[in-house]
Amino acid sequence: EVQLVQSGAEVKKPGESLKISCKGSGYSFTSYWIGWVRQMPGKGLEWMGIIYPGDSDTRYSPSFQGQVTISADKSISTAYLQWSSLKASDTAMYYCASSGGGWLQFSYWGQGTLVTVSS
Amino acid sequence: QSALTQPASVSGSPGQSITISCTGTSSDVGGYNYVSWYQQHPGKAPKLMIYDVSNRPSGVSNRFSGSKSGNTASLTISGLQAEDEADYYCSSYTSSSISYVVFGGGTKLTVL
Numbered sequence: 001e002v003q004l005v006q007s008g009a010e011v012k013k014p015g016e017s018l019k020i021s022c023k024g025s026g027y028s029f030t031s032y033w034i035g036w037v038r039q040m041p042g043k044g045l046e047w048m049g050i051i052y053p054g055d056s057d058t059r060y061s062p063s064f065q066g067q068v069t070i071s072a073d074k075s076i077s078t079a080y081l082q083w084s085s086l087k088a089s090d091t092a093m094y095y096c097a098s099s100g101g102g103w104l105q106f107s108y109w110g111q112g113t114l115v116t117v118s119s
Numbered sequence: 120q121s122a123l124t125q126p127a128s129v130s131g132s133p134g135q136s137i138t139i140s141c142t143g144t145s146s147d148v149g150g151y152n153y154v155s156w157y158q159q160h161p162g163k164a165p166k167l168m169i170y171d172v173s174n175r176p177s178g179v180s181n182r183f184s185g186s187k188s189g190n191t192a193s194l195t196i197s198g199l200q201a202e203d204e205a206d207y208y209c210s211s212y213t214s215s216s217i218s219y220v221v222f223g224g225g226t227k228l229t230v231l
Contacts, residue, residue: 035220044208049219061219106155112164
C-alpha cells in the first residue's frame with residue numbers, strides 16, 4: 001500500500017526558514033513523481049511543483065519558482081519542501097502527493113502539514 | 120498562471136445528476152487530454168476521481184464521469200448521494216514557456 005506521511009504542524013515567525021518532509025513507503029520511491037500542493041485557509045488547491053526522486057528532475061509552477069525549494073533524499077525515501085524566509089502569506093496547509101506514474105495527476109496524498117507563520 | 124475557471128457552487132437533490140464545468144484555454148484544457156478531477160471533503164486530503172479527461176481510478180464509483188469539449192472540461196455526477204457533498208477541483212497540464220499543472224478555483228457541491 002502506497003503511503004505518504006508528512007511531518008507535523010509548524011509555527012514559525014516571519015523571516016525564519018523551514019523545511020517540511022514527506023516520507024513515501026509501499027512503493028519504489030525513485031519511480032514516482034512527488035509533488036506539493038498549497039491550500040491557504042478557506043481557499044482552493046494550488047500546484048506548487050514536483051520532483052522525480054530517481055534523477056531529481058524538478059518542475060515548478062511560475063507562481064512558486066524562486067519562492068520555495070523542492071528536494072528529495074532517495075536514501076530515506078523522503079521529499080522536502082523548504083523556505084529560506086517565511087512570510088505571513090505562507091500560512092497554509094501543504095500536501096505532498098504522488099502520481100503513481102506520470103506527473104500530471106496525483107493518485108496518492110499525504111495527510112497535510114499545517115504551517116502557521118505569525119509574529 | 121491563471122487558475123482554471125469553475126463555478127463557485129452547484130447543487131442537486133439526491134438521485135439527480137449534476138455537471139461541473141472547468142474552463143481554460145488552448146494552452147491547457149483545450150490543448151491536451153490531461154484534465155483531472157479531485158474531490159475534497161472538509162478537513163481531508165483531496166482524492167483523485169478522474170484523470171486524462173475521462174478515466175476513473177480503480178475504486179472510484181462509475182457515477183463519476185468526465186468529458187471535454189474545446190477549452191471546457193466537465194465532471195458529471197449521476198445518482199447524487201449525500202456523501203458526494205464536497206469541494207471539487209479540476210486540474211490541467213499547461214504548457215507555454217514552461218510546463219506545469221494548474222488547478223481550477225474549486226466548486227462546492229451541495230446535496231439538497
